[in-house]
Amino acid sequence: MLARIQLVAAQPAIQQQLGNMLRHDGYEIITAADGPAALHQWTAERPDLVVCDNDLRGPSGTELVIRIRQAEGSGAHTPIILLGGGTDVDAKVLALRSGADDYLAKPVHPQELSARVRGLLTRFQRAHPQQRRATSGRVVAFYGAKGGVGTTTLAINTAIAAHRELKRSVCLVDANLQFGDHRVFLDLGPDSRSIVDAVSASAVDLDMLRSSVVRHETGVELLLAPSSPEHAELVSQSQHHLLKVVEILRSLYELVILDMDERFDDHLLDVIGIADRLVVVLTADLSCVKNVRLVLETMSQLQVPQERLMLVLNRANAFTGISVKSVENVLKRPIEHQVVNDYRSAISALNSGTPFMAKRPDSALGKDVLELARLIDKPAAATVALKALELSPVR
Ligand SMILES: Nc1ncnc2c1ncn2[C@@H]1O[C@H](COP(=O)(O)OP(=O)(O)OP(=O)(O)O)[C@@H](O)[C@H]1O
Numbered sequence: 001m002l003a004r005i006q007l008v009a010a011q012p013a014i015q016q017q018l019g020n021m022l023r024h025d026g027y028e029i030i031t032a033a034d035g036p037a038a039l040h041q042w043t044a045e046r047p048d049l050v051v052c053d054n055d056l057r058g059p060s061g062t063e064l065v066i067r068i069r070q071a072e073g074s075g076a077h078t079p080i081i082l083l084g085g086g087t088d089v090d091a092k093v094l095a096l097r098s099g100a101d102d103y104l105a106k107p108v109h110p111q112e113l114s115a116r117v118r119g120l121l122t123r124f125q126r127a128h129p130q131q132r133r134a135t136s137g138r139v140v141a142f143y144g145a146k147g148g149v150g151t152t153t154l155a156i157n158t159a160i161a162a163h164r165e166l167k168r169s170v171c172l173v174d175a176n177l178q179f180g181d182h183r184v185f186l187d188l189g190p191d192s193r194s195i196v197d198a199v200s201a202s203a204v205d206l207d208m209l210r211s212s213v214v215r216h217e218t219g220v221e222l223l224l225a226p227s228s229p230e231h232a233e234l235v236s237q238s239q240h241h242l243l244k245v246v247e248i249l250r251s252l253y254e255l256v257i258l259d260m261d262e263r264f265d266d267h268l269l270d271v272i273g274i275a276d277r278l279v280v281v282l283t284a285d286l287s288c289v290k291n292v293r294l295v296l297e298t299m300s301q302l303q304v305p306q307e308r309l310m311l312v313l314n315r316a317n318a319f320t321g322i323s324v325k326s327v328e329n330v331l332k333r334p335i336e337h338q339v340v341n342d343y344r345s346a347i348s349a350l351n352s353g354t355p356f357m358a359k360r361p362d363s364a365l366g367k368d369v370l371e372l373a374r375l376i377d378k379p380a381a382a383t384v385a386l387k388a389l390e391l392s393p394v395r
C-alpha cells in the first residue's frame with residue numbers, strides 16, 4: 001500500500017473519476033461527501049493526504065481545511081490539495097491561506113493530479129519522517145528467559161523511547177495473551193478494545209486492526225491483551241492469527257514490538273520465524289542462563305540466523321554472584337546490552353502507571369533503555385558488528 005488518501009467531493013461523478021484515477025496509482029482511497037462527515041472520517045482514519053473539492057454542500061472545502069488544521073495536534077500535518085473552480089491567482093491564494101498545501105483548478109487533468117499527489121507525499125514524508133507510512137516495519141519480539149525478569153518493563157519503555165526519541169511510528173503488542181498486563185503498566189482502565197477483536201474475526205484485515213488499536217498518551221499505539229480472563233481460551237484457539245496480525249501491523253508501523261509470554265512453544269517459534277530481532281531478556285542467574293542456552297540451541301536447530309537474537313541483561317548491576325563475563329562464557333556469545341538495576345524508578349513507574357521513559361527519560365534506566373531502542377532500530381548484522389568491535393581486545 002502506497003498511502004491512504006481521503007477524497008472529499010459532493011458530486012458522485014467527481015468522487016468516482018478521481019477515486020479511480022488515484023486507485024489506479026496504487027493508493028487506498030476513502031471518501032466523504034461533505035465537511036462534517038469528512039472531518040469525522042479524518043479524525044478516525046488519519047489519512048496520509050487529503051484531496052478536497054472546494055465546492056461542498058454546507059461548509060466549503062476551504063472551511064474544512066481550516067477545521068483540519070485546528071484539529072491537528074502540534075507537529076502533525078496532513079498534506080491537503082484543494083480543488084477549485086477558479087483559475088486566477090486569488091482562488092489559489094485563498095486556498096493556500098486557509099492552510100492547503102496545493103491548489104488545482106477544475107477540471108483536473110489525471111496526470112497533473114497524479115504528479116501533485118506524488119510530489120506532495122514525497123516532499124511531506126521527507127520533512128516529517130516520523131509520520132512516514134512504513135511499507136515493511138521491523139518486528140522485534142521481547143522474550144523473557146524466565147518470568148519476572150523485566151520483559152514487559154523493557155518492551156514498554158523501549159517502545160516509548162523508539163517513538164519519542166527516535167521518532168518511529170510504533171505499535172506495541174501485548175502478546176502475553178492470557179496474562180498480559182500492559183493495561184496495568186500504562187494505567188489504561190477498562191478500554192475493552194483488545195487483540196481479541198482482531199484475532200477472533202473470521203479474517204484479519206486492516207480495518208479490523210485499525211479499530212482494535214488503542215493510542216497511549218505517549219503516542220505509542222497498543223494492541224492490548226484481553227481485559228478479562230474468560231477471553232483467554234478464545235484467543236489461544238486463534239493464535240495462528242497472530243502472525244497475520246503482525247504482518248499487517250508491519251505494513252502500518254515502522255516498528256512493531258511484541259511482548260511475548262514465557263512459554264517456549266510453537267507460537268513463539270512462529271514469531272521467531274518472522275521477527276527481525278528476538279530480544280531475550282535475562283538476569284544473571286543460573287535458571288536464566290540454562291533457558292537462554294535452550295533458546296540458542298533451538299534457534300540453531302531451526303537454522304534461524306544467530307544474529308537475529310540479542311541478549312539483554314536486565315538489572316545488570318544487581319548482585320547475583322554470577323558475573324557478566326561468566327554468563328558470556330557459558331553462552332559463548334556476548335551480552336549485547338545491559339540495563340541498570342533501579343528498583344525504585346521501576347516500581348514507582350509501575351505503581352503510578354506512568355512508564356519511566358515517559359516520566360524520567362534522562363534517568364540511568366531511561367538512558368539504558370534509549371540505547372536499547374537504538375540497537376533494535378538497526379539491522380541485526382550492523383549491531384552485532386558494532387558490538388564485536390567494542391568487544392575486540394585493544395591492541
Ligand atoms: N531494570 C530494573 N531495575 C529494577 N527493577 C526492575 C527492572 N526491570 C524490571 N523491574 C521490576 O521487575 C518486576 C517485574 O517486571 P516485569 O513485569 O516487567 O517482568 P516480566 O518479565 O514481564 O514478568 P512476567 O513474567 O510476569 O510477565 C517489576 O516490579 C519491575 O518494576
Ligand SMILES: [Mg+2]
Pocket residue numbers: 151152153176
Ligand atoms: Mg510481562
